[in-house]
Amino acid sequence: MGKRETTYAMVERSPFFQAAGAAAMQDLLQPSFTQLLPKGTVLFEQGEEAEFLHLLLEGSVGLQAKGDQGGTTIVEIFGAGEIFVAPAVVLRLPYLPSAMALTEIRVLMIPAQHFRDRLAASLDLSRATVELLSRHWRLMVDQVVDLKLNSVEARVSRFLARRVSEEAGAGCAALPEPRAAIAARLGMTPETLSRTLAALETKGRLRRGARGPTVRDRSALVHS
Amino acid sequence: MGKRETTYAMVERSPFFQAAGAAAMQDLLQPSFTQLLPKGTVLFEQGEEAEFLHLLLEGSVGLQAKGDQGGTTIVEIFGAGEIFVAPAVVLRLPYLPSAMALTEIRVLMIPAQHFRDRLAASLDLSRATVELLSRHWRLMVDQVVDLKLNSVEARVSRFLARRVSEEAGAGCAALPEPRAAIAARLGMTPETLSRTLAALETKGRLRRGARGPTVRDRSALVHS
DNA sequence: GGTGCGAATTGACCCAGATCAAGAGCGACC
DNA sequence: GGTCGCTCTTGATCTGGGTCAATTCGCACC
Structure with a gap:
């Protein structure tokens, strides 16, 4: 089968x-x-x-x-x-x-x-x-x-970076798990996670889409 | 030998x-x-x-x-x-x-x-x-x-509790390591560790001595 | 018994992130 | 297609613990 x-x-x-x-x-x-x-x-x-x-x-x-x-x-x-x-x-x-x-x-x-x-x-x-x-x-x-x-922003960044392929250096980081679960894994509240994703978007590090945030440059995300 | x-x-x-x-x-x-x-x-x-x-x-x-x-x-x-x-x-x-x-x-x-x-x-x-x-x-x-x-106070309490014998339920928790090391292990600054120990003393949970703090009641320390 | 130096404590202030409280999407199911 | 019940987001405020600076303690070494 x-x-x-x-x-x-x-x-x-x-x-x-x-x-x-x-x-x-x-x-x-x-x-x-x-x-x-x-x-x-x-x-x-x-x-x-x-x-x-x-x-x-x-x-x-x-x-x-x-x-x-x-x-x-x-x-x-x-x-x-x-x-x-x-x-x-x-x-x-x-x-x-x-x-x-x-x-x-x-x-x-x-x-x-x-x-x-x-x-x-x-x-x-x-x-x-x-x-x-x-x-x-x-x-x-x-x-x-x-x-x-690491600060909340650094933790979120590292987490997202691990979800996009290393060789491509960019791509969509699908987050199929509930936000609350991801927040808990990262040691923060869902509110803070949401705000941090918003902040990363305004900084141009990612674009939020329906199928999860799209990372433009993986290495820029981790190192800063 | x-x-x-x-x-x-x-x-x-x-x-x-x-x-x-x-x-x-x-x-x-x-x-x-x-x-x-x-x-x-x-x-x-x-x-x-x-x-x-x-x-x-x-x-x-x-x-x-x-x-x-x-x-x-x-x-x-x-x-x-x-x-x-x-x-x-x-x-x-x-x-x-x-x-x-x-x-x-x-x-x-x-x-x-x-x-x-x-x-x-x-x-x-x-x-x-x-x-x-x-x-x-x-x-x-x-x-x-x-x-x-856990809050800083709870973390410090748990740490001290693990350093006094479980059966006695009280005793002196020797802290031979430098304060900075203990603070780092507990995820806080040395200043905060110091303040927290002082706070636990005023609450009557321990008495600070030269050979490290003496815990009066181990279980009271952990559960509160 | 100073005296010099790093470690520990204490004090004053500040800020990252929590909390509390609304809104805004978004499916699921009638 | 509405409306119920989610999860997610956004906003306003508060606070635990960090930061920076000043003592004070402990102790090795003269």
Whole structure:
């Protein structure tokens, strides 16, 4: 079937698959299944035992965490091809954040116990997981630095820049996720995000369109 | 020799050692060596190739990162028994942050290539590394949530609470690191940290002494 | 026991971004 | 095609924490 073909092709392209190799992945994926879920679906809730490792095939999901004094943020937004949430699965601990579909998504569900079993048996898979976690740690370090050192405008600019192709150096940065989610990911209010996009437009850095803002010059956006 | 005895005993108590098991650790530690370094020493610089995995035996080190628009922060402060910076070692990539001794330190240096070799050979070590990275990822998630949702006072309170023993519920939170480092870790200026400590003192939450602030009631500090 | 110097505290002021409160689009569904 | 219920944007105001400057503290070294 065509749909299953593309699914496998997408899985194959993910960096995790590359690192683990086809053999290990075959074993891993055998009892997994895909789900098609509408925007807004909660994949799992903060505090639940981890039952699945997720590989996102299409759309984006947000990892949402509650602070202890109340209030929630989005800690990370994952796109197609990315895997979450390995730490909870590995440590057999409750999920630290909840996960919510920010758009309609297609996601591959890998049973947690099966993943742990394969992990204990396969060095290749283990190695790929180490690399995955390393990359994810670096993402979070990057975000912490961003939050601590950069202004709202710089954070928005960096976020948009990561959404336009690096080689083209320009293009339309689609923002299919709700504004509130993006604002939370960037550590600001939706109002401030909106104002900042408006400010970037008057500065000529982008043009706001229906399918998201169009960036004129990617490098000019980041460096200033 | 007594000193080597205690070194090994400390290594043995670290969670990473527990997870990896004595056999794997024996192999890992064979070509490692310890160093005694004064406060202010730079262990490695952001952008250098990773040459060592570090296990901190005594003192504290700060992971310091530069933002791309200039300015630096401290992303994390590690204490005795903790391992850093596995991601750079694993990925054979340059260190993302620099590391600086915030106090006098004793640190075990594990050659990077040796670590990677053992990692590729030992499932136990691999598994321990996966768990280590998972815990470190969670630490960073926690910090991101803290930065996004909590006020300066709440962040300082949480930080102090983690420095007093949980069972006692009170005690002296030694702050041997320079104030500027702690402030950077918490995403604020040294001035604000100072003022916040003063404010917590007038509220009766702590008493400031020479060997760091003494917390009267740990749980009152966190929950308010 | 000065005395010199960097780190920590305190004080006065200011500003980026939050908050509160209207509007403006924009689909979905009758 | 209207109108209900969104999300998004814009406007006005407020405030937490940053900035800059002046002490004061702690302590190594003479």
